Amino acid sequence: xxxxxxxxxxxxxxxxxxxxxxxxxxxxxxxxxxxxxxxxxxxxxxxxxxxxxxxxxxxxxxxxxxxxxxxxxxxxxxxxxxxxxxxxxxxxxxxxxxxxxxxxxxxxxxxxxxxxxxxxxxxxxxxxxxxxxxxxxxxxxxxxxxxxxxxxxxxxxxxxxxxxxxxxxxxxxxxxxxxxxxxxxxxxxxxxxxxxxxxxxxxxxxxxxxxxxxxxxxxxxxxxxxxxxxxxxxxxxxxxxxxxxxxxxxxxxxxxxxxxxxxxxxxxxxxxxxxxxxxxxxxxxxxxxxxxxxxxxxxxxxxxxxxxxxxxxxxxxxxxxxxxxxxxxxxxxxxxxxxxxx
Amino acid sequence: xxxxxxxxxxxxxxxxxxxxxxxxxxxxxxxxxxxxxxxxxxxxxxxxxxxxxxxxxxxxxxxxxxxxxxxxxxxxxxxxxxxxxxxxxxxxxxxxxxxxxxxxxxxxxxxxxxxxxxxxxxxxxxxxxxxxxxxxxxxxxxxxxxxxxxxxxxxxxxxxxxxxxxxxxxxxxxxxxxxxxxxxxxxxxxxxxxxxxxxxxxxxxxxxxxxxxxxxxxxxxxxxxxxxxxxxxxxxxxxxxxxxxxxxxxxxxxxxxxxxxxxxxxxxxxxxxxxxxxxxxxxxxxxxxxxxxxxxxxxxxxxxxxxxxxxxxxxxxxxxxxxxxxxxxxxxxxxxxxxxxx
DNA sequence: CAACGTCATGGTAGCGCTACCATTTTCTCT
DNA sequence: AGAGAAAATGGTAGCGCTACCATGACGTTG
Numbered sequence: 001x002x003x004x005x006x007x008x009x010x011x012x013x014x015x016x017x018x019x020x021x022x023x024x025x026x027x028x029x030x031x032x033x034x035x036x037x038x039x040x041x042x043x044x045x046x047x048x049x050x051x052x053x054x055x056x057x058x059x060x061x062x063x064x065x066x067x068x069x070x071x072x073x074x075x076x077x078x079x080x081x082x083x084x085x086x087x088x089x090x091x092x093x094x095x096x097x098x099x100x101x102x103x104x105x106x107x108x109x110x111x112x113x114x115x116x117x118x119x120x121x122x123x124x125x126x127x128x129x130x131x132x133x134x135x136x137x138x139x140x141x142x143x144x145x146x147x148x149x150x151x152x153x154x155x156x157x158x159x160x161x162x163x164x165x166x167x168x169x170x171x172x173x174x175x176x177x178x179x180x181x182x183x184x185x186x187x188x189x190x191x192x193x194x195x196x197x198x199x200x201x202x203x204x205x206x207x208x209x210x211x212x213x214x215x216x217x218x219x220x221x222x223x224x225x226x227x228x229x230x231x232x233x234x235x236x237x238x239x240x241x242x243x244x245x246x247x248x249x250x251x252x253x254x255x256x257x258x259x260x261x262x263x264x265x266x267x268x269x270x271x272x273x274x275x276x277x278x279x280x281x282x283x284x285x286x287x288x289x290x291x292x293x294x295x296x297x298x299x300x301x302x303x304x305x306x307x308x309x310x311x312x313x314x315x316x317x318x319x320x321x322x323x324x325x326x327x328x329x330x331x332x333x334x335x336x337x338x339x340x341x342x
Numbered sequence: 343x344x345x346x347x348x349x350x351x352x353x354x355x356x357x358x359x360x361x362x363x364x365x366x367x368x369x370x371x372x373x374x375x376x377x378x379x380x381x382x383x384x385x386x387x388x389x390x391x392x393x394x395x396x397x398x399x400x401x402x403x404x405x406x407x408x409x410x411x412x413x414x415x416x417x418x419x420x421x422x423x424x425x426x427x428x429x430x431x432x433x434x435x436x437x438x439x440x441x442x443x444x445x446x447x448x449x450x451x452x453x454x455x456x457x458x459x460x461x462x463x464x465x466x467x468x469x470x471x472x473x474x475x476x477x478x479x480x481x482x483x484x485x486x487x488x489x490x491x492x493x494x495x496x497x498x499x500x501x502x503x504x505x506x507x508x509x510x511x512x513x514x515x516x517x518x519x520x521x522x523x524x525x526x527x528x529x530x531x532x533x534x535x536x537x538x539x540x541x542x543x544x545x546x547x548x549x550x551x552x553x554x555x556x557x558x559x560x561x562x563x564x565x566x567x568x569x570x571x572x573x574x575x576x577x578x579x580x581x582x583x584x585x586x587x588x589x590x591x592x593x594x595x596x597x598x599x600x601x602x603x604x605x606x607x608x609x610x611x612x613x614x615x616x617x618x619x620x621x622x623x624x625x626x627x628x629x630x631x632x633x634x635x636x637x638x639x640x641x642x643x644x645x646x647x648x649x650x651x652x653x654x655x656x657x658x659x660x661x662x663x664x665x666x667x668x669x670x671x672x673x674x675x676x677x678x679x680x681x682x683x684x
Numbered sequence: 685c686a687a688c689g690t691c692a693t694g695g696t697a698g699c700g701c702t703a704c705c706a707t708t709t710t711c712t713c714t
Numbered sequence: 715a716g717a718g719a720a721a722a723t724g725g726t727a728g729c730g731c732t733a734c735c736a737t738g739a740c741g742t743t744g
Contacts, residue, residue, distance in 0.1 A: 014729090014730055014731085015730065015731065015732095016730080016731095026730090026731080026732090027731095027732075027733095030731070030732060031732095034732090058730085058731080059729085059730055059731070061729085061730080061731090062729070062730035062731040062732085063730080063731055063732075064731090065729090065730080065731070065732090066730075066731040066732040066733075067731080067732055067733080068732095068733095
């Protein structure tokens with residue numbers, strides 16, 4: 001059973017309890033905890049003993065109020081179930097697990113309005129840093145970020161005009177590379193299948209289009225998109241639609257790996273030979289791509305590393321030495337596999 | 343003398359700025375924001391106008407300090423990339439998005455020690471509620487939860503002895519049901535393949551074992567497990583191991599869907615007929631299970647609903663009416679598909 | 685050796701908000 | 715109409731911590 005805590009105070013030890021026990025001033029305890037090198041070894045030991053004995057844990061709320069700065073990283077992503085962002089978030093968590101910083105994670109559901117609301121909420125906490133996915137913030141969001149008074153890192157993409165810092169890669173180049181690969185190995189009627197057409201997906205599509213046009217292969221009827229959230233089953237359906245619309249299709253570049261997997265399964269089901277009849281390229285290179293049969297060609301992106309790098313840059317900025325390179329392009333890698341091995 | 347705008351405060355409007363502008367006392371503003379029904383409509387309107395004009399956003403840190411209670415839900419999960427927890431977390435986020443509560447998400451990495459550390463950190467914030475995955479907390483963690491002074495919901499599993507409240511289902515029954523299904527449709531040499539053998543996986547294994555023993559089919563050599571984190575590629579490898587160890591295998595119950603997918607792909611690759619030669623059952627029923635070819639039989643679990651229910655119960659407890667039913671079993675569902683359609 | 689830094693420590697005054705009363709106003713009753 | 719209850723509002727005093735300065739004890743310098 002949970003026992004209710006007394007209205008105020010709550011009975012847990014405070015910094016002055018520790019100070020009293022250690023026979024020092026409260027401020028010295030505060031310093032011993034935050035900047036130990038400024039307190040003599042003797043006192044430090046005494047204080048540590050008192051802390052241990054009382055089981056003292058600093059109150060982050062009081063700390064934040066007094067110092068006008070919370071030890072919190074605000075992180076905004078458009079989806080929590082999308083593997084891609086989950087990896088970025090994991091990189092962020094792993095990088096911060098040994099630091100005093102907590103993480104405040106927000107889910108924008110791909111909505112600019114929700115992003116604004118969350119930035120407002122997060123900003124009110126005076127976070128130590130903000131990490132946001134994407135570079136297409138609304139003007140309001142952008143202003144909120146600029147006025148946040150803390151380091152800001154935009155992740156997943158690179159672009160010309162960072163609010164502060166950026167870590168990511170070019171989705172346009174990714175889309176182009178994927179498409180060029182299909183063209184290079186001999187596919188001609190190459191479709192684009194994309195779900196949840198967020199700005200990143202649109203840039204991949206732009207890369208696809210550029211490659212197709214350059215090769216003189218572009219045909220708008222080859223493009224199948226939907227704003228619906230991506231999933232494997234959706235990939236299957238969209239591929240059927242695409243094929244119905246354009247029966248001569250001989251390859252597809254998929255928005256992401258979920259879609260690609262759906263396409264592969266549908267090919268199995270319809271006894272369409274991959275890669276002979278249809279070539280498939282995915283995007284992100286999830287673990288299962290190399291295990292699938294046939295294994296699926298994909299653009300490997302460095303999600304985990306993006307998370308880590310974003311934190312590293314933010315921490316550097318907090319520590320006062322803002323990285324020289326404010327835009328970090330981590331690139332991507334084309335993984336050629338059986339699904340395009342013609 | 344006139345107080346200059348302090349640099350500590352950062353210059354954003356405070357509750358007394360609003361109070362002054364609206365011509366009321368600070369406490370009335372506070373009330374108008376938190377319990378509007380206790381303030382007359384007139385003042386409410388005046389205050390709202392002042393809030394809007396100044397762009398006032400309450401400082402959650404000051405609020406938490408003064409009220410000894412932060413508007414934060416602490417959420418502890420063992421993994422951020424595992425789809426299963428991602429769904430639970432999504433349910434939690436969606437349920438709280440319209441409430442004033444923020445979410446503090448912690449990743450324990452399946453480590454009891456890390457869980458203790460995070461509970462300590464979270465507890466220091468005086469959260470409004472705690473939601474933790476699993477029922478196998480260490481004694482220390484359990485004590486921390488009991489003394490948290492807030493509602494606690496254990497999710498994903500049900501068990502006999504809740505700290506406070508519970509929402510989940512029986513993994514043992516799930517494992518048993520999956521195995522009984524394989525037996526019922528005629529498989530006999532049914533293997534168990536399990537990665538990352540956490541307590542929930544172990545209970546699924548226990549269910550498998552119970553079913554196998556009851557049918558007189560149990561053989562310890564049919565079991566293949568590893569503590570390594572689950573993935574599709576690992577599923578493939580483990581299936582190869584299992585098959586090498588036990589070539590007469592005619593079915594597998596997989597720890598989870600990732601493993602099952604790996605098994606399916608390996609069957610394709612090795613030209614093993616599914617379901618004729620080998621039957622496959624997964625666990626969790628991810629979207630892709632029904633799309634796979636052949637579609638994969640799985641135990642559907644209600645992850646999103648678990649998250650929603652946990653929040654609903656916690657909110658009820660916060661509001662004062664603690665649910666009568668402290669243990670909620672959301673059950674599971676066997677989805678029969680082609681992979682076991684003998 | 686006076687003058688001046690530097691280091692280690694402590695006191696004071698809030699940070700922005702709300703709990704806890706006190707006070708005033710309005711609404712019931714008899 | 716007057717007493718008492720209830721509703722509406724406000725004042726005060728912190729919540730637990732840290733920024734800012736003050737203090738005293740040392741060293742260092744010319």
